[in-house]
Amino acid sequence: MAQSSGDKDPFIGALGKIYAGYTGGFVIFVILIAILEQMGVPDRILGYLFVFLTIGVYAYIGIISRTAVVSEYYVAGRRVPAIYNGMATGSDWMSAASFIGMAGSLYALGYGGLAFILGWTGGYMLVAILLAPYLRKFGQYTVPDFLGARYGGNLARGIGVVVLITASFVYVVAQIVGVGIITQRFLDVSFAVAVFLGLAGILVCSMLGGMRAVTWTQVAQYIILIIAYLIPAILMSVKVTGVPIPQLMYGFALERIEILEQGFRAAGMTPPPGVTGWHTAPFIGANGQFSMSAMVNFFALVFCLMVGTAALPHILMRYFTTPSVKEARQSVAWSLFFIFLLYFTAPAYAAFGKLEIYQTVIGQPINALPEWIKNWQLMSPYGVNWINVVDVNRDGILQWGEFRIHPDVVVLATPEIAGLPYVIAGLVAAGGLAAALSTADGLLLALANALSHDVYYKMIDRNAPTAKRLVISRVLLVIVALLAAWTAGSMGADILFLVAWAFSIAAAGLFAALVMGVWYKKTTNAAACWGMAVGYIVTFGYLMWTEFSGLGFIELFGSKEAILAAARQTANAATASAELKAYAAGLVANAGAIKDGAMSWIGNIWGSQLATDSVVLRGRVVGRLWGINNISGGILGVPLSFLTIWLVSKFTTPPSQAMQDFIDDIRVPRGGVRLADKREAVE
């Protein structure tokens, strides 16, 4: 039996040796590449070696882990030890955005960016204490499985699947875009070819072996991504401070940045658009003064990211794979530890990068800038230059506000900034690829499992034989992957902002129903369905409305001043249609006739500090209820979802005795689980 075979299983016993050997092999590989570089092998060949050899290893693991056993395919046979599941969760979790984008966000936002660091780690506290052990004890295959068993069948299961697909699909598309960006940059191929390469890398890992293959590949990918993230930071720390502990030493960089920023301001300079001029100052507006809106946005974002972490199915399903409830709990702690290693290094990247740029780039003659800046002055897939130097005042000297850098460059260019050989740049590319591929694998599996296990097997054909179910799983996996790659190829980087939505959508749609299902026995089936539906519709609706119809939103919720401001913004917005611009211009021309929106009493319930307003983002006018950015839309949906579940539970028939027994069983680690509905049982 799987539960007790962990110690005797020769494969599990040998894991330590296998991965130690693998890590050693990778280090030797990097050294060999470094030697090749010294011998004069061109960078392009080295880039190819890095990308193809790492993808080749993942593919090898994927192929030897192929399986035809249902429990191996869906939950890796439930024998993944806590620490390895922690590593796998780490790389499942850390996406292209964490690896490449986060240090850049910190560079741009300073303290404000730390909301991502806090939000993407603290959520694991909620996973560990509220959900993971109980979902593991429940012991089935997917998150919608739990909803179906706890809340009386297919309606709850179906709503869960809808939320899961909405949250996961945009997320997986973003990973494929990430793969495209990295391969395009390092292999010098077109974006379409790069996306296809990424697709192949993802499919080969997950298709044959399902969760089992994805698990062991993700462990391998974690090892590469963490080495690739830490080494450049360590070398950068040596260059800047002389001590190889970046996490401890960037305090001195922060101190110098504060002094340099003060000097820039004293010289009458302003920071470039989108970059804060006060790197370490919390909760400030554009003028450097305390801003209530900035503080509320910081905490709202932290909250949404944390609750979203604890509701994303591709993360929760990783804890279905441990041998026991006890190991599920330990595994969350290990996950957080492995994630922490990267996240507490990210602010160091940002600080060292910023210090280096402030010291050696700003104030220099534009025709004598360092070599690496010239290398990055080219077009990115985002449609802007990676690095853009605009001599606004035409004095030939680079001012603070004249140096525009895309956030991703902070990590990607660190090797060059620190003057390191190309092998390190290739290492970073391999790490970014590992991060993007591992997250894409996990998401793809979550999507395909929801469709094949929950929709096809549980809702359409309860009598499908095992072999047929596994074939359907794989076919769906390929279809979802192709659809995601097609979306990535046709929409490119324009959709990356949608990833942030995934957290709010998952948080509002799933979190309350999952938590209440374990912790509030009286939660009824109807209540959970209503709670999920309300949370999902309110949040998703709010996001779509504010993002794509910002002016309309403000016309309902804003004061007349806010409406006029939104109309002015819309009349000048880059992506607004001609009719919309004409309409907005009409409003502006007739400003005296504008009245407060019909619901402006709600929009301004907190007073002028947190008034409903709009900002121009991504070329659109985006509405903000109470001044909260729509990235934190879950702040509305999560409490509403809890409230709905609690209220409806008061007025509907309480759960049956059989259901209460089921909850009792889930709460205690020992013993089996008595299902209220026997048809829900696995096999």
Next chain:
Amino acid sequence: MPLVEEEGGRAPGAPQGPAVDAATAQAYWKKTSGLMLTVLAIWFFFSFAIHFVAPAINPIHILGFPLGFYFAAQGSLIAFVVALFWFGKRQNEIDEEFGVQED
């Protein structure tokens, strides 16, 4: 296919009675809930409460780090990791105290 054996704990033939008596289960759940609330309080403190004072403690510099910045960038994260390992250990002790740990 050996599926039934692999999923033995939940297979149709497995014992269907409760694993522990009702009184023990209730006492166990009370203590588990208490631990949950304790860790939830730690979570709230290090996620939100401590950062409210960030502007006030930021002028204090330790190793160059403004203290408010340090807590959001590192301090809270370390607290999360330590708290989770402590939680795992503490919950195991509770499991064993009530004899509800897995075999």
